Amino acid sequence: MALAEQFVLNVAVVEVQYRKGVVYLDRCGSVMLRLEEALGPAFEGDVPQMQYAELTNAAERIALRYGPKSFSVAQHWVRSPVRVEAVAPIAWDHISESLGVAREVTRCGVRFAVMWGVESVDEAERRIAAARLFSEAPEWVETFGAPKTRTWTTTSESREGQLTASLTGMHTEIKGVLAADLVAVVPPHSVVLQLDYTTPGEPPFSLHKGQMKDFIRSSWERAKRAATVVRARLAAGDV
Amino acid sequence: MTTAPDTIDAATLALPRVPVVQERVMSGRDLEASEGASFMGSRDVKPAVREAILAALYEERTGLTRKRRLEGLSPDEAARLTETEAYIDDWELGEEDSAASDVWARINAIATRVVGISASIERQRR
Numbered sequence: 531m532a533l534a535e536q537f538v539l540n541v542a543v544v545e546v547q548y549r550k551g552v553v554y555l556d557r558c559g560s561v562m563l564r565l566e567e568a569l570g571p572a573f574e575g576d577v578p579q580m581q582y583a584e585l586t587n588a589a590e591r592i593a594l595r596y597g598p599k600s601f602s603v604a605q606h607w608v609r610s611p612v613r614v615e616a617v618a619p620i621a622w623d624h625i626s627e628s629l630g631v632a633r634e635v636t637r638c639g640v641r642f643a644v645m646w647g648v649e650s651v652d653e654a655e656r657r658i659a660a661a662r663l664f665s666e667a668p669e670w671v672e673t674f675g676a677p678k679t680r681t682w683t684t685t686s687e688s689r690e691g692q693l694t695a696s697l698t699g700m701h702t703e704i705k706g707v708l709a710a711d712l713v714a715v716v717p718p719h720s721v722v723l724q725l726d727y728t729t730p731g732e733p734p735f736s737l738h739k740g741q742m743k744d745f746i747r748s749s750w751e752r753a754k755r756a757a758t759v760v761r762a763r764l765a766a767g768d769v
Numbered sequence: 770m771t772t773a774p775d776t777i778d779a780a781t782l783a784l785p786r787v788p789v790v791q792e793r794v795m796s797g798r799d800l801e802a803s804e805g806a807s808f809m810g811s812r813d814v815k816p817a818v819r820e821a822i823l824a825a826l827y828e829e830r831t832g833l834t835r836k837r838r839l840e841g842l843s844p845d846e847a848a849r850l851t852e853t854e855a856y857i858d859d860w861e862l863g864e865e866d867s868a869a870s871d872v873w874a875r876i877n878a879i880a881t882r883v884v885g886i887s888a889s890i891e892r893q894r895r
Contacts, residue, residue: 572818589814612853747845748845
């Protein structure tokens, strides 16, 4: 089987960490009501906990969490993070204002797990090895033996912030009945390129909804370019 | 440079409602177990919810198309518009599927009633 032409995002998640968010314990309920009002009936709030409160949108597979230390929006099994890009800034606007944390941000990151389906985990491993995006030194092989599987992770830093990238094979098992519209989307075996982008800046820093939206989009554009390069290498042996 | 933590808070990805096990091939053990939001029957959506999702998507698209007309879009915004339209297509397609299944449900209901009436007539004959 050839490497899948199209990728699917196992997850697209944006997360903001902040300090001085303990007022969450006082305002958690009112924030939830504001979020339900702002995001519409697709989002339903659950009973809040001390650590976090959560709204879920089962139809779009989105989970939104906020708490005294962090806020996140995660969406699973989509082709692009365009909905996260729309929802997260709206939610952050309400949360940051209600908790007074817009200027207390210590980290803002976005993660994309890009998956390409393959026939088997063995094929995933063969492709990762053959792509030679990285390779082990002879000393490694002499010391530990020839690798059967490989997972590569690197972290780099630039003006645009920090990026952690990893490449690995993945086996996904759904323990239940998969929704009809997802049968063609979720690959049981895949090669996964996971990209974690974080904003530059000395914490604490300010983060407003427009900045968040731009950050998600610019990171996604970088991710798509990276995915194109990596896929070409993974498919290099195909006729 | 930043001294903030390097990783996403583990709680962010621990969404235990969904029984999805993902094993990285590396070790053969569950390194990322139970990751994912609930997605069973994801197209079995209440009409009001579907309408709300589509309304939010249309609003996003309208904002971008208006900006394109008035001042033009940056490459990033143009990409966002394209992907928003693709996402809308997906949901509108789902709406058609949903409408089609409504039609089938009605046909089935009618067929069930017809069978019921036939059975009733048969019983009366006997």
